[in-house]
Amino acid sequence: MAQAQPRMPVEHGAPDPMPFMHPLMKKNYGKWVYHSHPKPGVLMHRAANGEEIWTVKAGTQRQMDHYTIRKLCDIGDQYADGHVRFTTRSNIEFMVADKKKVDPLIKALTDAGFPVGGTANSVSMIAHTQGFLHCDIPGTDASGAVKALMDELYEDFIKCEMPSRVKLSTSCCEINCGGQADIAIIMQHTKPPKINHDLVANVCERPAVVARCPVAAIRPALVNGKPSLEVDEKKCVCCGACYPPCPPMQINDPVNSKLAIWVGGKNSNARIKPTFHKLVASGLPNNPPRWPEVSEVVKKILYTYKADARPWERMADWVERIGWPAFFKKTGLPFTKYHIDDWRGSRYTLNASAHIRF
Ligand code: SF4
Ligand code: SF4
Numbered sequence: 001m002a003q004a005q006p007r008m009p010v011e012h013g014a015p016d017p018m019p020f021m022h023p024l025m026k027k028n029y030g031k032w033v034y035h036s037h038p039k040p041g042v043l044m045h046r047a048a049n050g051e052e053i054w055t056v057k058a059g060t061q062r063q064m065d066h067y068t069i070r071k072l073c074d075i076g077d078q079y080a081d082g083h084v085r086f087t088t089r090s091n092i093e094f095m096v097a098d099k100k101k102v103d104p105l106i107k108a109l110t111d112a113g114f115p116v117g118g119t120a121n122s123v124s125m126i127a128h129t130q131g132f133l134h135c136d137i138p139g140t141d142a143s144g145a146v147k148a149l150m151d152e153l154y155e156d157f158i159k160c161e162m163p164s165r166v167k168l169s170t171s172c173c174e175i176n177c178g179g180q181a182d183i184a185i186i187m188q189h190t191k192p193p194k195i196n197h198d199l200v201a202n203v204c205e206r207p208a209v210v211a212r213c214p215v216a217a218i219r220p221a222l223v224n225g226k227p228s229l230e231v232d233e234k235k236c237v238c239c240g241a242c243y244p245p246c247p248p249m250q251i252n253d254p255v256n257s258k259l260a261i262w263v264g265g266k267n268s269n270a271r272i273k274p275t276f277h278k279l280v281a282s283g284l285p286n287n288p289p290r291w292p293e294v295s296e297v298v299k300k301i302l303y304t305y306k307a308d309a310r311p312w313e314r315m316a317d318w319v320e321r322i323g324w325p326a327f328f329k330k331t332g333l334p335f336t337k338y339h340i341d342d343w344r345g346s347r348y349t350l351n352a353s354a355h356i357r358f
Pocket of ligand 2: 191192212213214215216217218231235236237239240241242243251
């Protein structure tokens with residue numbers, strides 16, 4: 001009888017980029033000596049042997065139909081060297097080894113409706129989460145809010161007129177894959193979940209749900225003779241963490257699920273160390289299809305920063321220099337009781353709060 005073979009793990013990480021890389025990039029791998037930024041959306045890298053590669057970045061939506069992908073690939077074949085890559089912010093980049101190909105490539109992209117930009121001190125494409133297309137717990141359509149906002153920030157994407165680079169993000173729930181950003185738009189639940197007791201026993205693994213709550217607000221309970229759960233609403237911080245493992249604990253609500261804006265997060269070590277973003281506006285209506293209230297607040301913050309920050313000062317650097325009281329004064333955003341971190345676990349986070357400084 002054949003010996004049972006151990007089942008080998010399947011790696012789902014990022015694929016090896018080498019087979020797909022532009023030949024010139026492969027040839028000069030690890031030998032690039034400097035790069036420059038000749039104009040918005042274009043980068044030039046020079047290798048030690050003098051060879052150059054030109055990169056053109058175009059704005060694309062994160063979720064694309066195959067007609068759009070084919071169109072982009074056709075442009076890559078016809079005007080570039082047949083190699084493309086996507087950035088973490090869902091932009092497409094075309095690489096060419098010949099400088100003369102750069103302008104025709106830009107023309108082909110803009111003629112086809114893809115803006116070229118997003119480099120250096122521009123507003124880069126908004127990093128955003130999956131929304132209703134891929135995920136089972138979103139409270140809003142992150143991609144829709146991105147589209148509405150980037151339509152309004154088009155000029156800021158194609159021009160490099162910001163004090164420094166500006167990275168935006170949107171997240172369609174409060175707890176999972178949202179990132180830190182100069183300006184982040186994040187789902188905000190304001191009421192505890194409503195429990196459908198008829199379904200809990202059939203659908204949810206109750207110990208897992210109880211363990212999931214960060215403030216121990218969920219208890220097992222017998223309701224109408226059936227095993228179910230109950231929530232201590234005084235303790236609940238409306239984080240939404242119970243909804244993914246237990247969909248009958250519905251927290252999404254057309255009126256009470258809102259959007260909040262956070263400012264000053266960054267993942268890089270440029271000038272100052274990485275920072276966490278801080279809440280600056282809360283309770284904005286989740287108002288599809290264009291989310292005008294969100295766009296208004298984002299633009300207010302963005303253009304105040306543009307007018308007031310010093311050259312190459314990131315949003316977090318700017319706020320650090322002027323202080324949060326001045327931030328609220330200059331942007332005209334109201335400072336309310338909802339900005340105060342009064343969560344009972346805040347004994348650990350108080351010194352990290354945006355608004356209480358010792
Ligand atoms: S942010 Fe939350 S809802 Fe949105 S895709 Fe990530 S896990 Fe899903
Ligand atoms: S929403 Fe968050 S805090 Fe409230 S019960 Fe669910 S897990 Fe606990």
